[in-house]
Amino acid sequence: MKNFEKYKGIIPAFYACYDEKGNVSAERTEAFAEYLINKGIKGLYVCGSSGECIYQSKAERKSILESVMKVAKGKITVIAHVGCNNTEDSVELAAHAESVGVDAIASIPPIYFHLSDYAIADYWNDISAAAPNTDFIIYNIPQLAGVALSVSLYKKMRENPRVIGVKNSSMPVQDIQMFKDIGGEDSVVFNGPDEQFVSGRVMGADAGIGGTYAVMPELYLATDVAIQKGDIERAQKIQYKINRIIYAMCECHGNLYAVMKEILRVQGINIGGVRKPLPDITKDDKKQIELCAQMIEEAIESLGE
Numbered sequence: 001m002k003n004f005e006k007y008k009g010i011i012p013a014f015y016a017c018y019d020e021k022g023n024v025s026a027e028r029t030e031a032f033a034e035y036l037i038n039k040g041i042k043g044l045y046v047c048g049s050s051g052e053c054i055y056q057s058k059a060e061r062k063s064i065l066e067s068v069m070k071v072a073k074g075k076i077t078v079i080a081h082v083g084c085n086n087t088e089d090s091v092e093l094a095a096h097a098e099s100v101g102v103d104a105i106a107s108i109p110p111i112y113f114h115l116s117d118y119a120i121a122d123y124w125n126d127i128s129a130a131a132p133n134t135d136f137i138i139y140n141i142p143q144l145a146g147v148a149l150s151v152s153l154y155k156k157m158r159e160n161p162r163v164i165g166v167k168n169s170s171m172p173v174q175d176i177q178m179f180k181d182i183g184g185e186d187s188v189v190f191n192g193p194d195e196q197f198v199s200g201r202v203m204g205a206d207a208g209i210g211g212t213y214a215v216m217p218e219l220y221l222a223t224d225v226a227i228q229k230g231d232i233e234r235a236q237k238i239q240y241k242i243n244r245i246i247y248a249m250c251e252c253h254g255n256l257y258a259v260m261k262e263i264l265r266v267q268g269i270n271i272g273g274v275r276k277p278l279p280d281i282t283k284d285d286k287k288q289i290e291l292c293a294q295m296i297e298e299a300i301e302s303l304g305e
Contacts, residue, residue, distance in 0.1 A: 002135075002164065004188045006077045006103060008206050009042025010220045011190070012213035013050035014068065015257060015264075018272030024060045028271050029067035032214075035269055039217040042207070043077030044068060045167075048106070049144065050211040050257060053081060055275045058089055062096050069100045079137060079209070083107030087123055091130040098131035106137040106167055108145045117153040128162050136162045141169040141192065154182055167209050168192050173199045180204040194220075195246060198239040201227050212246055215260040215267075218300045219245075241299040248292050254281030259289060266293040 014036075017028035036044065046068050047053045047061045056064075065080050072078050080102045082093035090107060097105050107127055109120045128136040138157060142148035148170060157163045166179045169192025179189050191200030194210040197220065201208070213220050219242050226235035252259045255278040261271055262281050266289065273280050281289065 001186045004164070004206065007043070007079075007165075007188045007190070010213055010217065010224050011043040011045050011077065011079065011207060011209045012036055012041055012217060013045045013048050013209055013211045014064075015050055015214055015261060015271060016052040016056070016064065016275065018275065020272070022272070022275060024056070024063055025272065026063065026067045029064055030071045032269060032271050033068045033071040036214060036217060037072060037075055040221055041076065041213070041217055043079060043103070044072060045079045045081065045106070045209045046102075048081035048139070048209075049141070050214075051081070052257070052275050052278065053083075054085075055278070058084070058093060061093060065097060065102070066100055069102070073101055077104075078102045079104045079106055081106045081108075081139065082127060083109075083139065085110050085112065087126050090123070090127045094127045094130040094134075098134045102134065104135035104137050104164070105131050106139045108139045108141060109147050109149075111145050114147060117150060117156070120147070121153060121156050124157060124163075125160055128160055132162070134162065135164045136160065137165055137167055137188075137190070138163065139167045139169070140175075141167075143169075143171070149179075151178060151182065154179060158183065158187075165189050165206075168200075168205070171196075173203050176200055176203045176205050195243050197223060197242070198227065198232070198235045201235075202232065211256070212242070212249075212260065215263050216242065216245065216296045216299070218303065219296070222303050238299075238303070241295075241302070245292060245295050245299065248288065248295060252281060252285040252288050253279070254285050255279050259285065259292070262289050263293045263296065266290065267296075 019025040080097040140149040165188035191205035
């Protein structure tokens with residue numbers, strides 16, 4: 001049985017860091033990784049949905065991962081999302097990820113065409129074979145990928161010894177129990193939907209990977225500690241504050257990641273904007289963003305109460 005302790009904790013989904021011209025910035029990527037490490041997070045999930053991976057080239061994704069590893073290797077757990085919409089590119093990114101020393105690779109299923117379970121299994125197994133010494137995590141996000149991880153497909157994938165678990169971003173929290181029942185203690189399930197971090201952990205998720213963690217890591221870290229101590233009342237209280245902040249951020253016209261990057265700018269770290277076709281923030285968003293930043297600050301201050 002493998003030791004999964006390195007995966008258990010708060011793992012922010014890493015945001016793409018661009019310069020003023022919209023190009024990937026190694027300097028800002030390294031600075032952002034260092035910023036999050038100093039917050040005390042367990043690891044980073046690199047080049048996933050929050051990292052705008054579907055709008056980046058293979059070369060850019062390799063560059064981002066290399067910059068993160070330059071700062072993070074040996075300090076925290078690094079999971080690299082390597083999924084592309086074709087097997088060849090995904091395999092190339094998987095091999096590269098292993099070469100730079102990541103702890104695990106992950107992948108969504110191919111999107112657009114609805115493939116059969118056996119075709120998806122072949123896709124994932126081909127990716128895993130390109131990184132034979134690296135753990136593999138299935139990324140289940142049916143609301144965006146258009147296909148859900150089924151019980152039969154997960155059982156089939158568990159025949160691959162490198163497949164250690166699931167990053168589960170489906171909304172039904174009971175899916176976590178379903179995947180834990182299949183994998184048991186010899187597996188790891190990450191809660192995906194940030195709004196249900198507490199309920200996901202109570203249902204059996206071992207850890208969390210989330211898109212809003214990086215803009216308010218202190219709140220998720222405190223929630224995780226409360227859960228570990230069995231203080232569900234405190235965990236619920238913090239979760240409510242997290243959710244109110246998420247709802248407030250979603251009131252903006254700009255893309256959620258554009259909003260969070262602007263909040264980070266308010267907090268003192270500039271990682272640029274988002275890449276088109278993602279919509280940037282509008283002038284009208286500024287006041288709401290300031291409110292969100294204030295809500296985060298007040299929620300963090302309240303942790304000592």
